[in-house]
Amino acid sequence: MTVELNEKALQHAKSLVRKGQTTKDERDDWSEHAPTADEQNAYLDKHGWDEYGLWFLGIDTEKGEETKGRYEFPYGDFRRVHRCGVISAESRAAQYDHDDIAKALAELHELIDGEHA
Numbered sequence: 001m002t003v004e005l006n007e008k009a010l011q012h013a014k015s016l017v018r019k020g021q022t023t024k025d026e027r028d029d030w031s032e033h034a035p036t037a038d039e040q041n042a043y044l045d046k047h048g049w050d051e052y053g054l055w056f057l058g059i060d061t062e063k064g065e066e067t068k069g070r071y072e073f074p075y076g077d078f079r080r081v082h083r084c085g086v087i088s089a090e091s092r093a094a095q096y097d098h099d100d101i102a103k104a105l106a107e108l109h110e111l112i113d114g115e116h117a
Contacts, residue, residue, distance in 0.1 A: 003058045003072055005100045010108075012054040016081045017111045023082045024112065027091075030084040035077050040068065043078045057089060058101050073101055075108065083112050 016022070025033060035043070044052050049066050053059070058072035073089040076082050090105035 002061045003096075003098055003101070004061055005098075005104055006053065006057050006059045006071075009054050009057050009075075010104050013057070013075055013081050013108055014111060016076070017108065021080045022112050023077075023080045023084075025082055025084040027084050027087040030082065030088040033077060033082050033084055034074065039078070057104055058093070058098065073098075073105070075105070081108070081112065083109070086112060 023033070040052070053071055055076055055078055056071035056074050060070050060072060063070035073093055075085045075089055077085075086105055086108050090102055090109055093099075093102035093105055
């Protein structure tokens with residue numbers, strides 16, 4: 001499995017945080033706030049794969065381009081960056097040695113908790 005940092009998604013997330021489009025929730029909230037499969041499908045139908053991919057900081061380059069399995073490390077609900085999603089993804093990325101993704105998520109986490117949020 002080859003998972004790479006999705007630079008476009010990182011820039012998208014930073015832009016949303018700078019605009020104040022965040023939810024400052026707690027880590028354990030992600031299980032309730034993460035988009036459901038139905039919500040993901042509805043977003044895909046309306047916006048397509050390129051927009052969908054902007055909500056995931058990891059891309060599995062071994063998976064097909066138009067498959068949900070290609071996208072990993074979600075950080076929001078297709079409207080806002082969720083602090084809980086960032087923290088959850090940051091932990092998972094570090095656990096699986098995706099250092100560049102973990103570092104990007106740590107930057108986002110700091111941006112959300114810092115003066116820019």
